[in-house]
Amino acid sequence: DGNAQALPRARNPPREPRQPREPGAAASAPREPRAPGVPQPAEVFVRNLPRQLEKDAVNGLLTPFGEVTYLRLVRRLGRLCAHAKLGSEAIAQAVVAGLEGKDVEGRQVHVAIYEKRPRPPRRRSAKTEGAASAAAPAAPAAPAVADPKVVWIGGLPAGFTEDQLSSKFTSKATSINLNTRRAEAPYAKATFESADAAASIIAALNGLKIGESELKAEVAKPPRARAPRAPRAAASKPEAARAPRAAPAPRAPRAPRAPRDAAAPAAPREPLPADPKNLWIGGLTESVTEADLTSKFPQQPTKLRLVGRYAKATFASEEAAAAVISALNGQKLGDNELKVEVARPRRPRRPRTKPSRDARPANENPLKIYVGKLPEGYDDAQVSSLFAGITQLETHDRFAYLTFDNEANAQAAIAKNNTPLLGGDLLIPVSVARY
Numbered sequence: 001d002g003n004a005q006a007l008p009r010a011r012n013p014p015r016e017p018r019q020p021r022e023p024g025a026a027a028s029a030p031r032e033p034r035a036p037g038v039p040q041p042a043e044v045f046v047r048n049l050p051r052q053l054e055k056d057a058v059n060g061l062l063t064p065f066g067e068v069t070y071l072r073l074v075r076r077l078g079r080l081c082a083h084a085k086l087g088s089e090a091i092a093q094a095v096v097a098g099l100e101g102k103d104v105e106g107r108q109v110h111v112a113i114y115e116k117r118p119r120p121p122r123r124r125s126a127k128t129e130g131a132a133s134a135a136a137p138a139a140p141a142a143p144a145v146a147d148p149k150v151v152w153i154g155g156l157p158a159g160f161t162e163d164q165l166s167s168k169f170t171s172k173a174t175s176i177n178l179n180t181r182r183a184e185a186p187y188a189k190a191t192f193e194s195a196d197a198a199a200s201i202i203a204a205l206n207g208l209k210i211g212e213s214e215l216k217a218e219v220a221k222p223p224r225a226r227a228p229r230a231p232r233a234a235a236s237k238p239e240a241a242r243a244p245r246a247a248p249a250p251r252a253p254r255a256p257r258a259p260r261d262a263a264a265p266a267a268p269r270e271p272l273p274a275d276p277k278n279l280w281i282g283g284l285t286e287s288v289t290e291a292d293l294t295s296k297f298p299q300q301p302t303k304l305r306l307v308g309r310y311a312k313a314t315f316a317s318e319e320a321a322a323a324v325i326s327a328l329n330g331q332k333l334g335d336n337e338l339k340v341e342v343a344r345p346r347r348p349r350r351p352r353t354k355p356s357r358d359a360r361p362a363n364e365n366p367l368k369i370y371v372g373k374l375p376e377g378y379d380d381a382q383v384s385s386l387f388a389g390i391t392q393l394e395t396h397d398r399f400a401y402l403t404f405d406n407e408a409n410a411q412a413a414i415a416k417n418n419t420p421l422l423g424g425d426l427l428i429p430v431s432v433a434r435y
Helices: 055-065 089-099 126-135 162-166 195-205 290-294 318-328 380-384 407-414
Strands: 039-049 068-076 079-086 110-115 150-154 173-179 187-192 216-219 278-282 303-307 310-314 339-342 368-371 390-395 400-404
Touching (some): 039 089, 055 068, 055 079, 055 089, 079 089, 089 110, 150 195, 162 173, 162 187, 187 195, 195 216, 278 318, 290 303, 368 407, 380 390, 400 407
Antiparallel strands (some): 039 079, 173 187, 278 339, 303 310, 368 400, 390 400
């Protein structure tokens, strides 16, 4: 316990040296153990203290009556109690007479002479008892006897406190234990100094009404005694020792592995030939459009793709591409300086493991096609005016699905792939829509 700190004791006078025992003299008889439940005259137990008190405050309550040699606070289930050892029995009696029933910060404290509880006997194992005690039958447990000084009080109303209960007693109780774990049926156990005092309390409280509750008082039943557990029999060792396990057969040594051949260095990739007709144009701003860039070209490209801050353009001949490089390289466009060079070739993609869209099994509607790259703000009438024979039109954000009345009109629409329609190059795949 963090509150269990012994106060400094007064120094005792030095003991006289023990006289040596004469040889052959009988040893002194061992000290008899103290009987269980014997009161300790110079020790007191204080209950129902205010919860907020600290050790110094409790020590201040006891010090006016005499010397306090030991003090320990016990906090349990929201209650505060104290166990104190005093200098003499007279000091302990003075503390009981002076503090019993005294109001301390709104709580009525109770003081009694401390009774030392016996320690439970230590359990012995089967090895200690031996085979003889294991075979002997266990003695039946003696029936528990009820203590006529302990009274059980039931039928208490919810929220009833120890102070309210002690005010109903005609005799002073040495201890009160209020059990409120079951909120719907709280009860209490009170111990009195004599059996006559307990009988008078039973007669006074039995049938007494407190609010809507009717009290019931009787002699408390003794705690149920547990049957002693029979000691375990000592494990008998086998007469014959087990035969040792056979040693495992030694493994044959492994043959040494053949050294691996040194990995041949990977062949360097052959540089891909660049197409001088494809140009890369960098240094663009985000506000540059394809029209702004096309106006700077001395010759119009056959294909132009604007990607963020750069563009890729394809021209009809190498001479046209070289003329664009000499004309635009280093030229100012806005606040940036353009940089034009032959575009690096793209490496071919790895072969696809999945079959291509055209090689997949035909689960398609040949009359339905997909049209992508539609400009913002288009309407259904503009899309319908581009193609003939449309029977159904499904428009989305930037794409649409068109259903035609025959395959000839659908193939005619597919033939318009990558043609400038509605202000841009519409994307119409060769394969038909799979929806």
